[in-house]
Amino acid sequence: MEPEHAIDEAGGTTAQHAELSRVDTSVFDGVRERAAAILARYPQPRSALLPLLHLVQHVEGHVSRAGIAFCAEVLEITTAEVSAVATFYTMYKREPVGRHLVSVCTNTLCAALGGDDIYAAVRERLGGPDQPLGHEQTAADGSVTIEHAECLAACDLAPVLTVDYEFFDKQTVDSALEIIDALRRGEKPHPTRGAPLTDFRSVELLLAGFFDDPAVGGLEAVAGPSAAVESLRGARLAEERGWTAPPVPDEGAHT
Amino acid sequence: MTDPLTPVLTKHWLGPESWTLRHYTELGGYSALRTAFDTPPDDLVALVKDAGLRGRGGAGFPTGMKWSFIPQAKPGEEPTGPAAKPKYLVINADEGEPGTCKDTPLMMADPHSLIEGCIITAYAIRAHFCAIYVRGEIVHCIRRLHAAVREAYEAGHLGKDIHGTGFDLDIVVHAGAGAYICGEETALLDSLEGRRGQPRLKPPFPATAGLYAAPTVVNNVETIATVPSIVAGGKDWFRTMGRERSPGPKIYSLSGHVERPGQYEAPLGTTLRQLLELAGGMKDGIPLKFWTPGGSSTPLLTAEHLDVPLDFEGATEAGSMLGTTALMIFNETVSVPWAVMKWTEFYEHESCGKCTPCREGCYWMAGILRRMVDGEGTEADIDTLLDVCDNVLGRSFCALGDGAVSPITSGIKYFRDEFVALCGAQRRHPEVERIVELSGASA
Numbered sequence: 181m182e183p184e185h186a187i188d189e190a191g192g193t194t195a196q197h198a199e200l201s202r203v204d205t206s207v208f209d210g211v212r213e214r215a216a217a218i219l220a221r222y223p224q225p226r227s228a229l230l231p232l233l234h235l236v237q238h239v240e241g242h243v244s245r246a247g248i249a250f251c252a253e254v255l256e257i258t259t260a261e262v263s264a265v266a267t268f269y270t271m272y273k274r275e276p277v278g279r280h281l282v283s284v285c286t287n288t289l290c291a292a293l294g295g296d297d298i299y300a301a302v303r304e305r306l307g308g309p310d311q312p313l314g315h316e317q318t319a320a321d322g323s324v325t326i327e328h329a330e331c332l333a334a335c336d337l338a339p340v341l342t343v344d345y346e347f348f349d350k351q352t353v354d355s356a357l358e359i360i361d362a363l364r365r366g367e368k369p370h371p372t373r374g375a376p377l378t379d380f381r382s383v384e385l386l387l388a389g390f391f392d393d394p395a396v397g398g399l400e401a402v403a404g405p406s407a408a409v410e411s412l413r414g415a416r417l418a419e420e421r422g423w424t425a426p427p428v429p430d431e432g433a434h435t
Numbered sequence: 436m437t438d439p440l441t442p443v444l445t446k447h448w449l450g451p452e453s454w455t456l457r458h459y460t461e462l463g464g465y466s467a468l469r470t471a472f473d474t475p476p477d478d479l480v481a482l483v484k485d486a487g488l489r490g491r492g493g494a495g496f497p498t499g500m501k502w503s504f505i506p507q508a509k510p511g512e513e514p515t516g517p518a519a520k521p522k523y524l525v526i527n528a529d530e531g532e533p534g535t536c537k538d539t540p541l542m543m544a545d546p547h548s549l550i551e552g553c554i555i556t557a558y559a560i561r562a563h564f565c566a567i568y569v570r571g572e573i574v575h576c577i578r579r580l581h582a583a584v585r586e587a588y589e590a591g592h593l594g595k596d597i598h599g600t601g602f603d604l605d606i607v608v609h610a611g612a613g614a615y616i617c618g619e620e621t622a623l624l625d626s627l628e629g630r631r632g633q634p635r636l637k638p639p640f641p642a643t644a645g646l647y648a649a650p651t652v653v654n655n656v657e658t659i660a661t662v663p664s665i666v667a668g669g670k671d672w673f674r675t676m677g678r679e680r681s682p683g684p685k686i687y688s689l690s691g692h693v694e695r696p697g698q699y700e701a702p703l704g705t706t707l708r709q710l711l712e713l714a715g716g717m718k719d720g721i722p723l724k725f726w727t728p729g730g731s732s733t734p735l736l737t738a739e740h741l742d743v744p745l746d747f748e749g750a751t752e753a754g755s756m757l758g759t760t761a762l763m764i765f766n767e768t769v770s771v772p773w774a775v776m777k778w779t780e781f782y783e784h785e786s787c788g789k790c791t792p793c794r795e796g797c798y799w800m801a802g803i804l805r806r807m808v809d810g811e812g813t814e815a816d817i818d819t820l821l822d823v824c825d826n827v828l829g830r831s832f833c834a835l836g837d838g839a840v841s842p843i844t845s846g847i848k849y850f851r852d853e854f855v856a857l858c859g860a861q862r863r864h865p866e867v868e869r870i871v872e873l874s875g876a877s878a
Binding site: 221222223224226227228229230233234264265269270271272283286287288289291292293330331333334335336337342344345346347373383386387391392399401402404407408409411412413414417421423424425426428 | 437438439440441442443445446448449452453521530531532533534535536539540543544564566570571572573574575577578579581582607608609610611612613614615626627628629630631632647667668671675676684686687688689691695696697698700701713714731761763769774777778785787
């Protein structure tokens, strides 16, 4: 008789794999080809795990037990190995996310310029003054999940928030509440920088590497606005004043 | 003497549809690639070394030297050991250090400068696979990078036998999933291998055992995007900007209480006073109180340091570090202990949990600071904080722990009075109040 905890070829115990085979992963049948395409990008298959977990969130809006089993199945690793990764990264959500994910930067710089007030106002607007919505909680109508985010790399445009990871720059409490209200009405306000909004699950497809899929706006989305006044300030000022880097010599290289 | 601003990378950002191959090529893009392909790889490594390019991701390690550590097969000999393995190039595009916001606009506005830099670098170190590990939260950058990589394949700049040189290269754009620690190069490599992003013990260094335990160069976005300009302009041109040991232009990111925050590309060694002048001065004229030269992991500086040359040596001599040249600027209205608490909460959240000093230290430092900011601290807390810092600094597995203590120790160094003042305002804990009452003590 085989001992219960023998290690099998896939590196898991037989007991784990028996358990794994009991989880129904058929919800992912429609993306198996995509999963195979992700694996094909890398010299070694396990590198596909992060994009695969994004693909799981595209299908289910979070990483469920079935999602963990699906990744384990595709990569032939154990569910414990997948869980260890899925629980490490903040972008993988353990509970279903609403139609949109709103992330408010509350790191020091944004907070000093109003980010904390924006986050407090958004929490109240979505949960009511008595029960403000908490981090990674979803409004009762399923429209919006909120989170406080660490620095979003847009400090010159502070305070910022993102909706489905598209930037809304230089926010105020009022402008942020307008965005929230619009999202709840089913509207899609246009980000300051980025492509027209789709929804959280669609953007996860982009994160899995399928950037030009119609679900995330196709190739046209690439043209969404990018250059904020702030991003160009130095270059514009130099242009106005005629400042440049020293001219490149004619026979530049190898000197 | 160079001009106050020397846009090399940022000048590409001005054009309409600056992110397209067409625009980049019109500005002379991909011509450095042709030059590079006519140059022996070892000469390219020497060129970047002689140009004095230093890493723009925070540590400032000489880029050409990093490339030269990759073991290569000797001519006429059968390679053994690491030299026999495939080589990899990995781009650290996991921008997340608080205050840092230069790689994001770069990748959004001009992804092709990075792609061209990747091809030249991969050719120089003889890598045939390159991964751009980009922070997951910046989806518009991810979109633009994917589109740029596709355009580069279609133009024959990527793929098999590029422009008939016999050189092959594939680039994969790899989205992260929200973990600051993955900006640490070995944590990034673990993450790219599909694991938890936790740092590795060094040595071995990535140059000999990096991605898949093979020789790997990990470089920051701005560093690699700078490479084409060095190939096009040459080392002497590059050295006309900046200072002897910190040459070249650098994107300074000004944020916070300034009139015109934004990205200003200037020669290394520019001072905050000069940058503030360009950015219209302090917002509403309210005086400067404290600032960081390069993100929250670089010790705070004050108005005394306005004339510190912001290059790798200057920032270090002033008791800080150049970091990512992310200048977060705060005026007199901001409480230092509060700012330090917010940053410490960031490190508490982002500590990966692998080593005890950082995991436990960040937890306790954040807790003590919260208590102080809530007015319930004592002066002894300041000593406790410094003692905990002493047990984290230099004792953590990677630099995250060192970064975490920077705001605390520098904050107390320059603004101790503010921490003490919080203690003066302390309320006695209700439980203490109750015990005092019950015991009839008068203290």
